[in-house]
Amino acid sequence: MSVQHHRVHLHGADVSVLLEIPPQGMPTMVHWGPSLGHPTQASIDALCQGIVTPVGHNAVDEPVIVGLIPSQAAAYSGQPGLTGSRGGRAWSPQFSLVTTQVRATADESGPAQVVMAYRDDDAGLSLDLTVELDRFGLLRSRAVLTNVSDDPEPYQVDRLVLAYPVPGEARELLDFAGRWGQERVPQRHSFTVGTHLRENRRGRTGADSAYVLHAGTRGFGFEQGHVWGVHTAWSGNHVHYAELTFDGLRVLGGGELLLPGEIRLATGESYSSPWIYGSYGVGLDQVAHRFHRYLRAQPKAVGTDRPVTLNVWEAVYFDHDKDRLIDLADRAAALGVERYVLDDGWFGSRRDDFSGLGDWVVSKEVWPDGLHPLIDHVKKLGMQFGLWFEPEMVNPDSDVARAHPEWILSARPEWPVLSRHQQVLNLTIPEAYAHVRDQMRAVLDEYAIDYIKWDHNRDLVEAGSQPAGGRPVVHEQTLAFYRLVDELKAAYPGLEIESCSSGGGRVDLEVLERTDRVWVSDCIDPLERQMMMRWTTQLIPPERMGSHIASGVSHTTGRWHRLGFRAATAVFGHLGIEWDLAKASEDELTELAEWIAFYKQHRELLLNGDLLRIDGLDDNVWQHGVVAHDRSKAILALVFTGEPKTLPGSRLRWRGLDPDARYRVQPLTFGAGWSGMKPPPWWGEAEEEFPGIEITGGELEHVGVAPPVMHPDQVVLFEAVMVQPV
């Protein structure tokens, strides 16, 4: 490990970041990628010399560089990192380094963090830049800009983004699109000259968020190719972008998207960008593993004991009938469910989605004795209790909106367009914030509530603050949301919170710093969920994804799926049920209980293992699974998402196991989900179970085994258990 003033080598796991920090101008990332080992100072100096380019034809007379905050002062002609001005002045600052602090990792194994303080006295600005590389090789940085001028004119910040360079071999891009019920749809194309700009003005992370924007070598996949991914950890308006300039500089960047005049810094005031994360790996799985390890190492990380949950939404919707809900609790407990969640409809005049939103008082109409009879019953059955809130939202037809119309976010005296018949409450108004917090606290004080499903069902449109003359406040609203979550978490230790937003519309690393899981999507159709889970795990680990088994006919797609497919899909996340169990047959209930027992038996591995994703043998076949950190066991899924065109002549290969150790690989064939399959001979004769085969991890990867013949929309799970370690 080597550190030299102004050239800092950060090293974490198998990743290196080499920063060149000149006395003037922004730091540049000379390298972000595979480990450089422990280079000597001389070799670091040589590296930094070696990358200096000649001056191009018809170019400025110094080599053009791209700093962590790209700037025109360094002759960079692409997207600037900082835009802003003081009434048209100080728009192109040139920062000088004041101090550099290098902090070591907790175990002193090397530098983990560099904090650089800059100043431009002419512009009246100071800038603090932090760059960290954690022990899992995950990079993150952020910038804090402060107005240090005495000038009474504030400094208006229009943009402050950070950019990480990627090498010329990164020729392809992968990021995500999506919509309600169809979150995280991958899109892939060449990394061409220009800017691939993903802007979000929804005031929430968005179902169409770029999520993780990757650049990689041609044909990169789950396992192969060098891949660099960037994530903007912010739940309000934000950007991700990839840019290639004609001088061959390639960057991946991100930051907050600021609305006009949103940030105006008076003397002494600061603006902090969100954290911009960067994960490099060989293959997308390695990129994902770094994010997962980072989240799992957080002090507030959730454990693997995620309780099996029943959410009543698709079972009863707004029909809050006490006896029916108690009956549902009985049925859930009998199956082994451990947490019961009462969804929308328990408060105010909320008998449908036209009315009552924002009045967080238990409805006397539907709950004359309060929620006590239900909660007492749920607790007696040994289950935890969870409750739905949508704290930032109001129906115009609500007590709160009638009493305080000025509390609605709007840029003009007229309210913005309705969405799901609702408007957004302006949490930047202290009284509005206190009103919501106190109403929520009153409910949390009266009832033993273990879990909140925190929803946010519309975009922010024309989100101005009326008391501030309609000024845009998405930035402050986002901070107020974080503050409210933090305040409630501090006041109710142990309270868990799910981040839901019309399904998976608020999934990012900043919301996950303070919440315990996300609702992946309102679409619980397992075929769609196979795709959504494949890509949602690119950023977050399985234990953070709410993953439910719904009724046979999907409420959002109308497709029917057998229980085996629904359950074998759902067990790779935080398992729940969202189904009117009173309508399930005895056979279905028996099978459901088996799946719940399976999940409980294996959740340590399912929710803690290393994610494994394999492009299947055919466009309609896909493989995924989880492997224990010590490689002693794995649970693997073979999924037919349609009728394959080429099976059964090919071989099923699995990587991820120890190549030299022997494993017993067995299909797990409980429930009725596997009926109709034609097993290959290696499964053996089934008695209680199929005996399977003993094979090494290397053989399984390089030789493989024959797949079964299966139907479309069918999954078979395999367990691989090490029988003979190396």
Ligand code: GLA
């Ligand atoms: C959103 C959520 C659903 C449900 C409804 C209730 O759509 O994503 O799961 O909670 O709100 O209105």
